[in-house]
Amino acid sequence: MRILSAEETAALLPYQALAATIAQVLADHAQGRVSAPERLVMPLPGGATLLLMPAADPTLTITKLVTVHPHARPSVRGEVWVMRTDSGERLALLEGSVVTARRTAAVSLLAAQTLAPNPSGPLLIIGAGTQGKSHLEAFQEGLGTDKVYIYSRSREHAEALASYARQRRMLGQAVGSLEPALDEASLIVCATTSPTPVLLRAPDRAFIAAVGAYRPEMAEVGPEVVRQAALYVDTLEGARAEAGDLLQAGVDWNQVQPLARALHQPKPGGRVLFKSVGHALWDLAAARLAISSLGIQ
Structure with a gap:
């Protein structure tokens, strides 16, 4: 299993390519090839939040584990576990805050390209x-x-x-x-x-x-x-x-x-x-x- 640093994770996720991949995931989801239940959101003491976000397609299954502490720095910490859908073999552990930042911006980019x-x-x-x-x-x-x-x-x-x-x-x-x-x-x-x-x-x-x-x-x-x-x-x-x-x-x-x-x-x-x-x-x-x-x- 590859454990990737923040810098390594960012290098694998250029925004334009990520926006295009998001569009493809949306198309696959519409065709029933992707499943993603509502995320689990659990309040924590002091105004913090724990989030658990799974999704799967025929090849990959992921789970993102995130904590949000608004008054801490950094305020968001997390990991994305990536595994094979058919066997459960762990393939990679991505730095979650980088994934969150880049995929959120890529979704906004796709929306701007489509709607602005x-x-x-x-x-x-x-x-x-x-x-x-x-x-x-x-x-x-x-x-x-x-x-x-x-x-x-x-x-x-x-x-x-x-x-x-x-x-x-x-x-x-x-x-x-x-x-x-x-x-x-x-x-x-x-x-x-x-x-x-x-x-x-x-x-x-x-x-x-x-x-x-x-x-x-x-x-x-x-x-x-x-x-x-x-x-x-x-x-x-x-x-x-x-x-x-x-x-x-x-x-x-x-x-x-x-x-x-x-x-x-x-x-x-x-x-x-x-x-x-x-x-x-x-x-x-x-x-x-x-x-x-x-x-x-």
Whole structure:
């Protein structure tokens, strides 16, 4: 069995290839070739959470074990076990926080490629943590994004991520207020753990990826922004249980579409909100890509 470090795991999961693999997993799931039950979510003392996320196809079976401690650093720790479906032989142990960061950003990338009215415009990232960084990388790699604004409650963290963007030859700028950036950005990523909305307005033709809130009582996007957008989610079952942004806005779930359906429809016009709460399907996609890259038969 291969035990892979964070660096080794990241090298096996380039964003564009991972987005394409996620699209293939969605197609296989629609055909009944992939199974993934709802994840087990268990609250822990002190506001922490334990998550167990299994999935399987005819070749690979995976289980991701994750703990989320919002006040710790790092706040997310986890592992992804990869094994053969037919025998249970353990093939690899992937670094879970890297898988989570990269597959979440790859899902947002796939959604932006599919749904964004103006995918070539400037990017605004709200939140300068791990997910903010991974989305910056993914959108640069997959969309060619070359200009990014960074907003964070920590100016130091915003400046650090903007500096990282400049190291990647992007125009990166930390901003102390959302307003000037909102007038220009056509791509917005909300990647905070804020329990209350931080995005209270958005341009009419913006694509918004909201990935930070993961409990019903959490919301990053204000209800008016939600109600005035075409609504898409990574999976309906997960969003109905955990997408506080949508639940608190009181959305009509008949108007919310899963990403799998959107892949086969014309691109919508106007503002688009894509809400992601995570799913084991995306971890299975990461495992497929990693095992293929390792050359394990």
